[in-house]
Amino acid sequence: MMSASTISIGLLLYPNLTQLDLTGPFEVFARAPNASVHLIWKTLDPVVSDRGMAIVPSATFTTCPTLDVICVPGGPGQIALMDDVDTLNFIRRKSAEVSLVTSVCTGSLILGAAGLLKGRKATCHWASLQQLALLGAEPVSERVVRDGNLITGAGVTSGIDFALSVVAALYGDEAAQAIQLHMEYDPEPPFVCGSPRVAAKELVEKASAEISPFIAKRAAATAKAAAALSVDGHHE
Template sequence: MNNQKIRVGLLLFPGLTQLDLTGPAEVFGRMPGAEIHLLWKTLDPVSSDRGLTILPTTTFEGCPTLDVICVPGGPGQIELMEDGITLDFLRKAAAGCKLVTSVCTGSLVLAAAGLLTGYRATCHWSSIDQLSLLGVEPVQERVVRDRNRITGAGVTSGIDFALTVVADLVGHQIAQEIQLQMEYDPAPPYQAGSPRTAPPAVTEAIREKNASFIEQRRTATKRAAENLASALKESD
């Protein structure tokens, strides 16, 4: 695909975590031949979970055939899991894609659309166990590939994820060039970016702070699992 136009669609929805989208978009935008589409139902401004406003570039209705579809995560993902218009769009868009992908809790949205059933995938560490409710095998890795599904873990892993996608599409050399252009050479001040390395007290503090929200997400995931099961039964 090196000399061809590569159409990448990133779902842009209210309440997303902007870095889940903008991290990969920065990487994809540097890929030769890339045509980036920020997708939503309308072209109205969309607010992220932290208040940053982003403009969609393409509506669902106006979306061309894509090579890659990517679903970011964020608190707004909860509503998306029961948003029939968005789930239908993802199913239709994915049918023509070379790669079907997500970052963070975007994998729960893909799963709610039935696009990860029987696949291995990852998610943000706080919610990765919820994938199993939707017929997905959870894998606690930063980037997980299973056939033509590529999923990234939480937030910052979106850059690692996107470099993996670029390597798949146009080769390792280009992916490394992009990494160097971005000076992506992380050296965090603390080894606290994962429950595997963070001090137990820090992990416990985050679990306590997020407990109510994670339970809210789990309730939505269970409803999405019921909806998915009903849809599959009707299609039999």
Template sequence: MLNPTPLSIGLLLFPNLTQLDLTGPYEVFSRAPNTRLHLIWKDLEPVRSDRGLAMLPTTTFDGCPPLDILCVPGGPGQVALMEDEETLAFLRRMAAGAKLVTSVCTGSLVLGAAGLLQGYRATSHWAALDQLALLGARPVAERVVRDRNRITGAGVTSGLDFALTVVADLYGEEVAQTLQLHMEYDPAPPFDTGSPRTAPTAIRKAAREAVAPFTEQRRQATLRAAEKLKG
């Protein structure tokens, strides 16, 4: 069912995010009927992703209009956001009036730090999934998880699945299926190693060891955020 007025969708664009967490959903949402997308940050200066891609915000916290959908991507910069009171306050303010409050990858930890996932089922990147419980959420190891008006996607590439799920909910499955066809989103990965459930033991062990130092840094930020929520 098409909306009579444009659907306002806001994606948080912050330093050191993982760009595909944002650009995957952006690609899907921008193709949906009658949408208006906003890339939101504190100012309008270029923002660099964790891999160096520069992107331009289109609006600021102060200038952001009311949103129908709020989406928070993830990435290494998520750690700093969990203790950024200006950002957390903005997310709480936008979430109060949004129809859907959503995230991709470790963006769910930012929602959690803002107190927006307490009592909700949610997912995140496999390396951070367990940390959701520290913030009052119920971790679910699925690619897309919906609980009431909270929709969360797992790691990075899950953003496409997440966004198509949102479009199907809002516009119907036929619209979402048509978008998927136009995008030729027909995954056939060369290796069956995209999940801890399927990756060989040696690869899974090496991947966990590689991210262990940063995972611990993220966990400490999550623990601090959890303490603030208790207060």
């Protein structure tokens, strides 16, 4: 484990991300002992999430301090980042200095576009999970997946589980358990349908049909990123 006084965690903040992918982990990380948490984007202008929440960055790609952890959240805005050279280069640079490379939801696809998932186990939102294979990863249908220094979380709400796992990796289980208790993270969802594994077949089919045009758009961006990787030769 690392010294508590040294932990610097950076979360990528970008337009049209899903705010809970970022704010769930942020809440956990900000409660960790002596952690310094940074919200990073190209400028310090407010960034608007896919549902309209404005969030203010605290650092830019240029001013970002040395990090121990980098976390990339997901959301619809992920598609635009799949070939965003500035963002992908920033992630590559930071991945070389951090102890943990992490993501929530479809943030793992951005990591893949940066060439960081080749031969690694990873997860993301269930509707886009198999797209990870296009980027050289081994898709794993679990809520939190760790492969060496890579920790990835599944869809949206798994960001809290993911962040607690990251804190446990950095500080030990007791620190993570204390945060979970302080947050009263004791979920009892009103319905047993939060994953295709447990939801009714008809509900899964309806949800899949509703998002299929967007998933196809995302798949095209993933395929394009995969082709770029094969040409550029980026890999972990």
